[in-house]
Amino acid sequence: MRWKFWEWATGLPFARSNFATLESPRRLPSLTSLSLAPTMNGPTISVSLNSPQFLARNTFISSSKLKTDTSRRSLGICKCVSSPPAEQTAYTTKVSRNANMAKLQAGYLFPEIARRRAAHLLKYPDAQVISLGIGDTTEPIPDIITNAMAERACALSTVEGYSGYGAEQGEKKLRSAIASAYYKDLGIDESDIFVSDGAKCDISRLQVLFGSNVKIAVQDPSYPAYVDSSVIMGQTGLYENQRYSNIEYMRCDPQNGFFPDLSLISNADVIFFCSPNNPTGSAATREQLTQLVQYAKKTGSIIVYDSAYAMYISDDCPRSIFEIDGAKEVAIETSSFSKYAGFTGVRLGWTVVPKELLFSDGFPVAKDFNRIVCTCFNGASNIAQAGGLACLSPEGLKAMQSTINFYKENTQIIMDTFTKLGFDVYGGKNAPYVWVHFPGRNSWDVFAEILEKANVVTTPGSGFGPGGEGFVRVSAFGHRENVLEASRRLSQLYK
Numbered sequence: 001m002r003w004k005f006w007e008w009a010t011g012l013p014f015a016r017s018n019f020a021t022l023e024s025p026r027r028l029p030s031l032t033s034l035s036l037a038p039t040m041n042g043p044t045i046s047v048s049l050n051s052p053q054f055l056a057r058n059t060f061i062s063s064s065k066l067k068t069d070t071s072r073r074s075l076g077i078c079k080c081v082s083s084p085p086a087e088q089t090a091y092t093t094k095v096s097r098n099a100n101m102a103k104l105q106a107g108y109l110f111p112e113i114a115r116r117r118a119a120h121l122l123k124y125p126d127a128q129v130i131s132l133g134i135g136d137t138t139e140p141i142p143d144i145i146t147n148a149m150a151e152r153a154c155a156l157s158t159v160e161g162y163s164g165y166g167a168e169q170g171e172k173k174l175r176s177a178i179a180s181a182y183y184k185d186l187g188i189d190e191s192d193i194f195v196s197d198g199a200k201c202d203i204s205r206l207q208v209l210f211g212s213n214v215k216i217a218v219q220d221p222s223y224p225a226y227v228d229s230s231v232i233m234g235q236t237g238l239y240e241n242q243r244y245s246n247i248e249y250m251r252c253d254p255q256n257g258f259f260p261d262l263s264l265i266s267n268a269d270v271i272f273f274c275s276p277n278n279p280t281g282s283a284a285t286r287e288q289l290t291q292l293v294q295y296a297k298k299t300g301s302i303i304v305y306d307s308a309y310a311m312y313i314s315d316d317c318p319r320s321i322f323e324i325d326g327a328k329e330v331a332i333e334t335s336s337f338s339k340y341a342g343f344t345g346v347r348l349g350w351t352v353v354p355k356e357l358l359f360s361d362g363f364p365v366a367k368d369f370n371r372i373v374c375t376c377f378n379g380a381s382n383i384a385q386a387g388g389l390a391c392l393s394p395e396g397l398k399a400m401q402s403t404i405n406f407y408k409e410n411t412q413i414i415m416d417t418f419t420k421l422g423f424d425v426y427g428g429k430n431a432p433y434v435w436v437h438f439p440g441r442n443s444w445d446v447f448a449e450i451l452e453k454a455n456v457v458t459t460p461g462s463g464f465g466p467g468g469e470g471f472v473r474v475s476a477f478g479h480r481e482n483v484l485e486a487s488r489r490l491s492q493l494y495k
């Protein structure tokens with residue numbers, strides 16, 4: 001860039017052959033500045049030359065060339081400045097960095113994986129990398145759903161069909177369709193439902209609702225957004241020994257059937273609980289969720305129940321926390337169309353905050369959440385909401401289920417592969433994730449080994465919390481041929 005700028009500014013190609021010394025060959029170290037400005041005799045040049053990189057080019061300048069060539073442009077003052085270290089020259093504002101941001105560890109997990117994948121591709125440009133890592137959907141959205149979105153989009157071009165801002169809480173029809181598709185007979189009605197641009201965004205809005213003065217508990221391992229949003233809100237202390245202080249990490253491992261020992265939680269206000277769980281793929285049973293609800297009631301905590309994968313459940317585990325008696329008084333549920341309808345890019349989700357849920361002073365949580373939504377959000381895209389409504393029509397529900405079944409078949413292929421290779425494999429049955437145990441190994445090392453030797457991207461378990469060490473998560477979101485090819489490569493690698 002630097003050299004390009006020089007050429008633009010001076011009209012001189014920045015090639016060493018064009019340069020001679022200013023006065024009989026003299027090296028630049030004695031020259032610190034050269035200015036270029038219009039004068040009666042033509043421009044003068046100003047160059048700041050204090051960087052070692054610049055000097056290292058062993059550069060020489062031809063004065064005669066400068067005279068002729070610079071006159072081709074009419075210039076004001078022009079500076080060709082080599083790049084000194086940013087910290088020496090960068091302008092800084094008076095605003096101090098949010099100390100909570102400084103507590104966060106490295107990058108958020110998935111951008112970090114994307115970075116490593118990019119680095120791998122830089123090293124092996126021809127590698128045919130297959131991603132079973134980030135957990136993004138790959139299959140086309142059923143056309144019953146995209147047709148509805150297209151229709152709504154086209155209607156926006158008509159006077160009758162145009163609509164601007166909608167209700168922050170979502171369109172009444174969609175809220176009502178969500179209530180009847182997922183909460184029928186559970187005592188949840190449309191007014192308890194807040195339509196959103198996705199569950200991740202709602203997790204952050206819920207953290208804003210709770211503020212900085214609460215302590216959260218999370219399953220360990222768990223989806224990283226709960227912990228990171230807690231850090232950003234200032235609910236935690238510093239990170240030490242793979243944990244933030246003031247967060248309760250509820251260990252979920254094969255020994256406890258991936259359900260935490262609740263008696264070990266000390267004093268959490270808000271319990272984030274995801275079932276089926278990302279990353280372990282395990283779903284909590286009715287008995288386990290009953291225990292959780294009873295625990296919350298006893299301790300006065302609020303459960304934030306993430307059911308983003310509920311439609312992947314194929315046994316009789318509950319699909320909603322509200323299937324459990326008493327949950328409406330202690331729980332919020334957040335969910336999403338992302339992994340059901342391939343809406344990871346379209347963006348549509350919802351959060352249920354029952355009227356029965358009250359703060360310690362008796363104030364309804366839903367009223368405050370409504371205030372947060374109205375302040376921080378302007379409602380989900382009307383086009384996405386048209387898609388959501390189509391998802392919940394009888395044909396849409398069928399189409400979503402068939403996409404889910406496709407991913408579930410992928411899951412089976414991945415589980416079979418690792419099982420045949422002799423690994424202990426968890427999850428898979430009720431979720432699009434397979435949780436593979438590599439006992440005694442560092443999960444980032446396993447991630448790197450699989451990427452390096454099989455060109456397959458997975459997710460290192462420790463990225464989901466200290467309890468994920470020794471595991472990798474393999475996602476079933478992928479085209480069938482890629483899943484089969486990845487399985488073939490993994491079988492080769494670990495045979």
Ligand SMILES: Cc1ncc(COP(=O)(O)O)c(C=O)c1O
Binds near residue numbers: 135336
């Ligand atoms: C457990 C869990 N919750 C929420 C989300 C985010 O969902 P959305 O795309 O609706 O923001 C994900 C995405 O991977 C997830 O795994």
